[in-house]
Amino acid sequence: MIEFKSATKVYHSGGKEVRALDGIDLRVEQGEICGVIGFSGAGKSTLIRTVNRLERLSSGKVIVDGQDLMALSPKDVREVKRKIGMVFQHFNLLNSKTVFANVAMPLILAKQSKAEIQKRVTELLSFVGLEDKANQYPDQLSGGQKQRVGIARALATQPSILLCDEATSALDPQTTGSILKLLKKINREYNITILMITHEMSVIREVCDRVAVIEGGKIIESGSVFDVFSSPQTETAANFVSSVLNDSIPESVLELVQKENAPGRIYKIRFVGASSGQPLLSQVAKRFDLDVNVLFGNITELQGTPFGHLIVELIGSESEINRALLVMNGENVTVKEVAPHAS
Known part of the structure; x- marks a missing residue:
């Protein structure tokens, strides 16, 4: 000691x-x-x-x-x-x-x-x-x-x-x-x-x-x-x-996405343990009037526990995005906004 x-x-x-x-x-x-x-x-x-x-x-x-x-x-x-x-x-x-x-x-x-x-x-x-x-x-x-x-x-x-x-x-x-x-x-x-x-x-x-x-x-x-x-x-x-972990969106990808005019927002989603294997984004896309664009992601293992990040663009109305965020935050994942879509 x-x-x-x-x-x-x-x-x-x-x-x-x-x-x-x-x-x-x-x-x-x-x-x-x-x-x-x-x-x-x-x-x-x-x-x-x-x-x-x-x-x-x-x-x-x-x-x-x-x-x-x-x-x-x-x-x-x-x-x-x-x-x-x-x-x-x-x-x-x-x-x-x-x-x-x-x-x-x-x-x-x-x-x-x-x-x-x-x-x-x-x-x-x-x-x-x-x-x-x-x-x-x-x-x-x-x-x-x-x-x-x-x-x-x-x-x-x-x-x-x-x-x-x-x-x-x-x-x-x-x-x-x-x-x-x-x-x-x-x-x-x-x-x-x-x-x-x-x-x-x-x-x-x-x-x-x-x-x-x-x-x-x-x-x-x-x-x-x-x-x-x-x-x-x-x-x-x-x-x-x-x-x-390389968990940040590449600048070139961010610039390309921000040139679009769709009302989307970009989020980093952190998965831990069992949540890493859940089809969360698929479920969100089916349940809400949203398009989900996966921009970047990885998964690794820390001390025997799966751990990963996804950076996604959620494209849709503000109300639908907010409803989707409420669901995702209740699924043992952490969702944090990376950058709003450029208008």
């Missing part, structure tokens, strides 16, 4: 005060995968680095497995850090060392026996699918293979927490997918709590249980992935969600 309580980090530069973290309150439960997303400079890297004391808070608390890192002695902090693994964006491997030696490094520093190191490293390389790369060097590996080495190294000391600092940002989409599957496997099989930071909402959707949105050193929104994706409460969260 990781908990931030009023976590604040202040830097002083050129006589000015910069608040990288400004009173962060966030809790990550044991066995959970939590993602923190934000734009560059939002404070997410500083936040994750306070968990393993690469950064020290100016005030507030970081509690790891019930222990307040700010109150521990240097010796006790080192003990806690042994249970925290970290995966870096650019791998941080030693190019002069073999894959085996890179993974073994934390165990060597912990003064494990050669037999224990041999056994543990062999197990980990098999787990990440690199058992045939033990004697190769990082320069001989692809980016995805390098990150698998980094993950194996982070797991060497059997941590209870894994920190991922933009772990997929340097990888292509296909490789990113394979690394995220590996992280989910680690979480499931080892019950390791994972805290990851990213600027990619697709990563959050794929792997996380919960998400927190950070902006200006503050958590501006947090919740389950489903709740934040299906109903973002802030403009920043909505922009991140739109970058993945």
